Amino acid sequence: MKNARNLIAVIALAICAVFLIFSSIMMHPFGKPSDSSMDDYIISNAQNETGANNAVTSVVFDYRGFDTLGEATVLFTAVAGVIMLFRREKHE
């Protein structure tokens, strides 16, 4: 029973490995992105539109600022969860 389960897991992992390695070979050559129109727009317009020298910061807080709000929310959620998990019980 236990061996059978392990065997299934190994087979699944092997199939996964074959597909993923095959797809990593099919990716565009490393260092030569096949398409970069969105990023080129950001590189050339970030200074003008957001006033920030750091293009990554301009992406994080301006172009994709909403993601950052979500990310801050994730951290807030985790902190709330951790404090809730370690709260002092009444009967402890």
Place this chain on the structure above:
Amino acid sequence: MSEMSKIVRTISNSLFPFIMIYGLYVIMHGHLTPGGGFQGGAVVASGCALMLVAYSSEWVFKKVKESNLSVLESIGAIGFISLAFLGIGVTFFYNFLVGSNLLFGEIPPAGPNTGNLNTAGLLPLMNLSVGLKVIAGLFAIVAVMAFVASRGMRKK
């Protein structure tokens, strides 16, 4: 966790301000150099964690209450979402300070330049509030876990 030796405590005492200043520098210069609110906040929080290791978690909890950290984090988060809300005259998250004559309103010259702190509009303010949030949040996680671990150890 009990207190560590006097040597460790002295060295952490003298290192602590430098870590703080470096973290705040990373936060404030997020729009000019690598870094930003999260990275700088993590640096400051790790400085606080250093004090936690050098002294004990009980000592830290005498200085800061966990509920105060929670409130500080809420304030940081509210600051961030309020900054996003301020632009709602145009759209949510609109960076209305860029190009104005107000705080951080300048636009840097195109291409490589030497960097001007007074640029980027809302971005430094957002960095600051996110930094506050990350400091409070990460330190709350580490401190609560350390406190619980030490409480569990004492019980045995």
Place this chain on the structure above:
Amino acid sequence: MVDIIDVLLTHGPALIIAVPLFGAFLTPLISRLNDKARNIFVIAVMGLTEFIVLLLAYDIFTTNGVHTYTFGSKQPLLTLPSGYLVPVRIIFEIDGLSIFMGIIAVTLALVASIYSWSFMRKEDGLDKYYTLLLLLTTGMLGMVSTGDMFNFFVFLEITSIASAALVAFRVNKGESQEAAFKYIVLSSIGALFVLFAVAILYGQYDALNIATLANRIRYTFLDKVALVLLVASLGMKAGIVPMHMWLPDAYGEAPASVTIAIVAATQASLYALIRMCFTLYGGITSVATIGWILIILAMASIFIGVTMALLQSDFKRMIAYAAVAEIGYMVLGIGVGLALLFSRTPYSVKAIQGGIFHIINDALDVGLLFLVAGAVFYATKERLLDRLGGLARNMRYSTIFFIIGALAVAGMPPMNGFASKLLIYESTYQVSPILAVVAILASILLLAVMVKIFHSAFMGPPLVKAADVPKTMLIAMAILAALIIFFGLFPNIVVENMVKPAADALINQATYISQVLGGV
């Protein structure tokens, strides 16, 4: 007045996220005042969100339109930077299906917050509980309304972290911690694979916007790998059978008010699965293969859900397995629709309508049953069916609500479950009569499950002392029961005004794309 409504409609997509999020950030501050103020505040925030969602829904369903919102650009509708063909910023795109799911999510969350008033009153740590409930609502609304792949991943993580923390709310029970750990491990692996798929798509097309990706996609080998990753991980989050292991544990161990919020979160994942299949990969004929795979998985879900439900002895786990079977019915409708999508038969649309209608019916039915289970637990502190009995004597209202919910889950007329299951059976019959017969038989077995619960918990000699539960819990259950009866008596109104626009929005991939890339 008209101006305010216009502003609300224009900024509505941002507000449905911002309002509950702001509420969540304020809750720790307000709960320092007192408990009652916090409860009222949370319910008010939920009510306000519900109001904005319904306002948006009214506008979308009547005009059959799509609301887009570009965060941080000079106008909300300016999806592309001027004179440029690539959307750079995050865009919310709310069409009929999104707002349909949004209504489900926020309604269940509102009911959960009303129900918690009395149900959770004796617990401690409630300020964090309410914060997490609001964050969970935010996450679900974000998942259903975003039009950006990476943004979707962020909201998926918010939803899964908040629900895992809420499942672990009873910190002294090892079982609930175990269920929470299982849940968070599986959901974070699922979310990481979603991120991997997003990265594969980004690497090829340099875009994160769903409409842009759907426009550019070329169905290379890598796209198919990404599709498989997305379907597997979102199917896991939605609790489809081979990956359903976490679901009965999480549903069974969480407090009842949390469970119905997690039901909505599961359906938000199902929505994402549907959205990826129909919109992102909608133009490819081999998506019919995915349809067939979904049909097989759906039949497995129905079968395993029903049989496992019969074997359980715990009230909530029994309903949880019935919920697995219900998920199977939804996926069956969607799968049949997907398999027939390119044959252009009217049954494809009918199957999709049945599946979508069943999503809201399942949310209401299973939600009501979980609330009744929570009420029984509140009154007796017992969960095992063997130790319950004769509750009908003392808990009259809860018994009535249980009967309503049980009939609806089993798909009996005149409840709402019947209307949607009929649509699903009809269209499944076109694919394969055997499948339709099996689905009908499973539905009868579901009735047997419900009769078993009813008989052992509510009939017979009273084994435990019980009094009926406080008013707020009854109100919460009454809201769901009233909706169930309304949907069951007038299914045509609901199908015409809500389900049909949602199904149309799902099928018309071109409208979705042109809203971002064409119009402005």
Place this chain on the structure above:
Amino acid sequence: MIYNIPFIAVVLLILVGLATVIFKKNLIKIVIGITIIESGVNLFLITLGYRENSVAPIYTFAPSTKMVLPVPQALALTSIVIGVAVMALMLSIGVRIYRSYKTLDVRKMRRLRE
């Protein structure tokens, strides 16, 4: 082919993480496995954005204006913070499980039936 070694490394990291999650029976090791998968995905994002002979996308004292793609870096930053949050919550639940069961072995804590 030879240029794609970074992508293959990413896939290997993900597979190592998956194998850890599947075969290890210790809660902490399962958490470590998830962290490895996460590092693999983050590395994938960063490698996607690399462009040959380019500098970091920061204009302050930039030596040239040929820059790597900024969006993947922002995505990786977001995903790292999310990973930290998830890990904190998982470890806290692990501590709670240890309190209840006095063990970290998943085989000894099957109180929830199948």
